[in-house]
Amino acid sequence: MRAPTLDLTLLRTLVAISDTGSVTAAAKRLDYTQSTVSMQLQRLEAQLTLTLHEREGRRIRFTSEGERLLSHARRLLALNDEAWSDMQARQVTGDLTLGIPEDYASLLPSVFAYFHQLYPSVGLRVICGTSALLVEQVKAKELDLALVTRQRNSPGGDVIRREPLVWAVGVNQQPLLSDPLPLALYSPGADVFREVAEQALQAAGRSWRVAYTSQSMAGLAPIVTAGLAVVVVTRSMLTPSLRPLDESSGLPALPMIELALHRAPHRPSEPARRLGELIREQLAAPEQAL
Amino acid sequence: MRAPTLDLTLLRTLVAISDTGSVTAAAKRLDYTQSTVSMQLQRLEAQLTLTLHEREGRRIRFTSEGERLLSHARRLLALNDEAWSDMQARQVTGDLTLGIPEDYASLLPSVFAYFHQLYPSVGLRVICGTSALLVEQVKAKELDLALVTRQRNSPGGDVIRREPLVWAVGVNQQPLLSDPLPLALYSPGADVFREVAEQALQAAGRSWRVAYTSQSMAGLAPIVTAGLAVVVVTRSMLTPSLRPLDESSGLPALPMIELALHRAPHRPSEPARRLGELIREQLAAPEQAL
DNA sequence: ACGCATATATCATAAGCCTTGATGAATACT
DNA sequence: AGTATTCATCAAGGCTTATGATATATGCGT
Numbered sequence: 001m002r003a004p005t006l007d008l009t010l011l012r013t014l015v016a017i018s019d020t021g022s023v024t025a026a027a028k029r030l031d032y033t034q035s036t037v038s039m040q041l042q043r044l045e046a047q048l049t050l051t052l053h054e055r056e057g058r059r060i061r062f063t064s065e066g067e068r069l070l071s072h073a074r075r076l077l078a079l080n081d082e083a084w085s086d087m088q089a090r091q092v093t094g095d096l097t098l099g100i101p102e103d104y105a106s107l108l109p110s111v112f113a114y115f116h117q118l119y120p121s122v123g124l125r126v127i128c129g130t131s132a133l134l135v136e137q138v139k140a141k142e143l144d145l146a147l148v149t150r151q152r153n154s155p156g157g158d159v160i161r162r163e164p165l166v167w168a169v170g171v172n173q174q175p176l177l178s179d180p181l182p183l184a185l186y187s188p189g190a191d192v193f194r195e196v197a198e199q200a201l202q203a204a205g206r207s208w209r210v211a212y213t214s215q216s217m218a219g220l221a222p223i224v225t226a227g228l229a230v231v232v233v234t235r236s237m238l239t240p241s242l243r244p245l246d247e248s249s250g251l252p253a254l255p256m257i258e259l260a261l262h263r264a265p266h267r268p269s270e271p272a273r274r275l276g277e278l279i280r281e282q283l284a285a286p287e288q289a290l
Numbered sequence: 291m292r293a294p295t296l297d298l299t300l301l302r303t304l305v306a307i308s309d310t311g312s313v314t315a316a317a318k319r320l321d322y323t324q325s326t327v328s329m330q331l332q333r334l335e336a337q338l339t340l341t342l343h344e345r346e347g348r349r350i351r352f353t354s355e356g357e358r359l360l361s362h363a364r365r366l367l368a369l370n371d372e373a374w375s376d377m378q379a380r381q382v383t384g385d386l387t388l389g390i391p392e393d394y395a396s397l398l399p400s401v402f403a404y405f406h407q408l409y410p411s412v413g414l415r416v417i418c419g420t421s422a423l424l425v426e427q428v429k430a431k432e433l434d435l436a437l438v439t440r441q442r443n444s445p446g447g448d449v450i451r452r453e454p455l456v457w458a459v460g461v462n463q464q465p466l467l468s469d470p471l472p473l474a475l476y477s478p479g480a481d482v483f484r485e486v487a488e489q490a491l492q493a494a495g496r497s498w499r500v501a502y503t504s505q506s507m508a509g510l511a512p513i514v515t516a517g518l519a520v521v522v523v524t525r526s527m528l529t530p531s532l533r534p535l536d537e538s539s540g541l542p543a544l545p546m547i548e549l550a551l552h553r554a555p556h557r558p559s560e561p562a563r564r565l566g567e568l569i570r571e572q573l574a575a576p577e578q579a580l
Numbered sequence: 581a582c583g584c585a586t587a588t589a590t591c592a593t594a595a596g597c598c599t600t601g602a603t604g605a606a607t608a609c610t
Numbered sequence: 611a612g613t614a615t616t617c618a619t620c621a622a623g624g625c626t627t628a629t630g631a632t633a634t635a636t637g638c639g640t
Contacts, residue, residue: 004378033600034617038617038619039618058607058615058617065380072372076370079369087355090355347635
């Protein structure tokens with residue numbers, strides 16, 4: 001006897017019937033003729049020498065064997081689909097350049113790792129720069145994608161995620177509320193962060209001074225943890241050495257910033273599409289680390 | 291586009307090629323023609339638009355994609371086979387009577403539970419009796435199966451498992467080595483146990499007396515745990531209230547007994563075959579509880 | 581180097597399975 | 611009642627797939 005092998009096509013039909021509750025609807029969904037689906041169901045029963053369904057009036061009802069096969073079928077199909085898309089993914093090849101502000105680089109490694117697992121044949125290059133510059137490069141097609149903080153001078157792109165900004169100081173420091181308020185600024189969203197901070201302070205009637213600036217958060221870290229300045233960061237970029245300040249600190253509330261994904265104009269390459277999808281999926285959930 | 295569905299038949303062929311290392315061998319194993327297997331492999335590659343194998347000289351080598359698909363295939367096929375045999379099992383129906391010595395009854399519940407899970411449509415009845423009687427009933431087709439301790443007056447059957455016999459006393463009792471040695475005997479394998487014990491004692495030059503007898507171990511439990519007698523049990527039937535005696539106790543070593551499965555003569559019913567298989571599988575491992 | 585044995589790919593053919601479209605019966609809805 | 615769905619059945623056609631034979635390649639032994 002040849003090895004007993006289920007026909008996944010028939011199982012898919014079975015599931016469709018169960019999902020839609022009718023043969024005709026299943027046929028529509030699967031792009032088959034109604035008679036095809038009807039016969040497929042019979043074929044399945046014949047192959048198993050088993051009754052999977054009964055009818056009560058017009059409505060279809062699955063027997064306990066049918067239900068049991070359904071649960072097997074769903075598992076089997078899930079595995080099938082996973083296998084299939086995995087094999088397809090391995091055919092996606094090409095090169096791809098993504099631009100991100102420097103400080104995001106250290107925050108996306110899980111996405112990159114996952115992407116490389118899914119699409120091992122894609123050469124991914126990551127380039128850092130300021131948001132404004134990156135957006136220009138995308139427009140010039142020097143980059144396929146850029147994930148930036150949205151700002152006045154570089155609008156557009158698709159908003160991936162909104163994120164609250166917070167005031168922060170060193171974890172062991174008292175809120176440093178001298179007047180003028182000493183600010184530490186760094187560059188990735190520097191223009192946005194600075195603008196936002198200054199507007200908020202001005203509206204609250206506070207004075208301030210720019211105490212330190214740096215290209216990246218890393219450069220500011222010693223200053224801030226030492227308690228010499230207050231910094232503005234997104235909530236997801238808080239580190240254990242930073243302590244966020246709530247409204248009790250007397251500092252004005254900050255608005256949200258928007259993370260936007262820019263795509264090179266006109267027909268993105270397949271790898272770019274996929275990475276874009278992945279970034280959207282992975283960053284959509286606000287709880288997950290950026 | 292219609293849903294992408296893998297053909298499990300082709301995957302099975304792929305696995306066979308990988309296992310056997312050659313197309314021809316795979317063909318033999320699957321009972322296909324060599325040309326069929328060759329084309330199946332090509333078909334699979336065509337469907338996925340993917341190269342799965344290369345040849346170096348005569349030997350076949352799978353590409354990394356091939357290897358990856360193989361691992362998917364194995365999982366998929368494992369699920370398939372499980373689903374298939376589950377569906378087949380549900381078609382096994384009928385009634386079935388198994389005979390066992392009373393004291394084994396409490397030791398097989400996991401087997402019965404598993405059996406009922408696999409073959410829910412089979413009505414299983416269990417009957418208790420002495421080994422000798424059960425064997426007679428199997429011969430008379432009053433029972434489908436009987437699991438008994440093999441003994442001189444009821445030979446035959448298939449040996450499922452060999453098991454050591456041990457001397458035991460109450461867990462808190464000193465080895466009771468008075469002369470004559472007080473024995474507690476119970477019935478399921480009573481004749482065997484008694485015979486074995488007496489032979490061993492005689493060979494060792496020890497005298498003994500039968501202090502207590504009962505139909506089951508349950509009846510003897512109070513006597514033995516009270517330290518009034520020594521009992522002979524199989525190692526797997528030791529309970530927390532029994533303490534086995536090793537050779538340092540001075541009692542002679544005991545031989546092994548054999549658990550044998552008797553089947554009704556001529557063509558066993560399908561349910562009987564299955565239960566027999568299951569018992570063999572479940573009891574074969576000596577470490578598992580009887 | 582040659583030939584034999586084995587393994588594999590290719591091809592035409594035939595079988596058989598699967599989809600299709602049509603038809604009729606049964607059931608709900610108006 | 612009449613109408614509209616839904617479904618099972620059927621014959622027909624198409625397409626897929628297994629087969630057996632054949633051609634080609636590879637490896638091994640002489």
